[in-house]
Amino acid sequence: MGIVSMDEFQPRTADKVDRLLDVLEEMGQHPDLRGKLAMHGGTAVNLFMLGMPRLSVDIDVSYVGAVGRAAMLAERPLVEAAIGEVATALGYAVGPGEGGHAGRTFMLRYGGAWGPDHVKIDCIYMNRSPLAAPTLRSCPLRPDAGVLPRDDAEREYLDRLADADCRPDLLFADAETAGAASRSPEALWKVRNLQKMARG
Numbered sequence: 758m759g760i761v762s763m764d765e766f767q768p769r770t771a772d773k774v775d776r777l778l779d780v781l782e783e784m785g786q787h788p789d790l791r792g793k794l795a796m797h798g799g800t801a802v803n804l805f806m807l808g809m810p811r812l813s814v815d816i817d818v819s820y821v822g823a824v825g826r827a828a829m830l831a832e833r834p835l836v837e838a839a840i841g842e843v844a845t846a847l848g849y850a851v852g853p854g855e856g857g858h859a860g861r862t863f864m865l866r867y868g869g870a871w872g873p874d875h876v877k878i879d880c881i882y883m884n885r886s887p888l889a890a891p892t893l894r895s896c897p898l899r900p901d902a903g904v905l906p907r908d909d910a911e912r913e914y915l916d917r918l919a920d921a922d923c924r925p926d927l928l929f930a931d932a933e934t935a936g937a938a939s940r941s942p943e944a945l946w947k948v949r950n951l952q953k954m955a956r957g
Contacts, residue, residue, distance in 0.1 A: 789839035793822030
């Protein structure tokens with residue numbers, strides 16, 4: 758994946774993505790966060806898997822530091838404090854965000870060249886057991902960053918995805934949800950993008 762020019766994107770959005778990458782880099786170095794968070798969602802796909810067909814400007818992460826509920830609950834205060842420490846060290850004002858048993862939202866506020874703005878982090882604690890081990894990836898904006906190759910399970914999944922249509926019945930536990938996903942334009946659009954990425 759080569760270097761991507763930011764000239765085709767709105768400067769304000771490009772600045773926010775650059776900030777987002779700074780935050781992610783620092784989160785990956787913090788001793789209470791390293792190896793315990795995995796990105797998911799549109800930002801992960803667009804910036805790290807599909808070569809930036811469009812820019813996403815929120816950080817969605819899942820806590821994967823421990824599968825057990827008790828261990829997660831013990832670590833959760835440390836994780837959330839660490840996210841706040843990273844944001845403060847980078848000069849952001851950490852605004853109050855929504856929180857509940859499923860996760861917490863962090864609003865990292867700053868004064869940019871285009872006025873007040875924010876970077877949002879959603880940290881989820883419900884997806885603690887990923888199907889495949891999380892892997893490091895590089896972004897076209899930071900091509901020198903280290904990246905681990907796909908593991909065998911991920912490579913096999915992507916090969917199967919490239920050669921076949923989406924199988925919602927393999928992705929969801931119940932037939933009703935699988936049926937709804939198979940009729941969802943948004944879900945089908947995402948699958949087509951994943952197939953493009955898988956075909957390479």
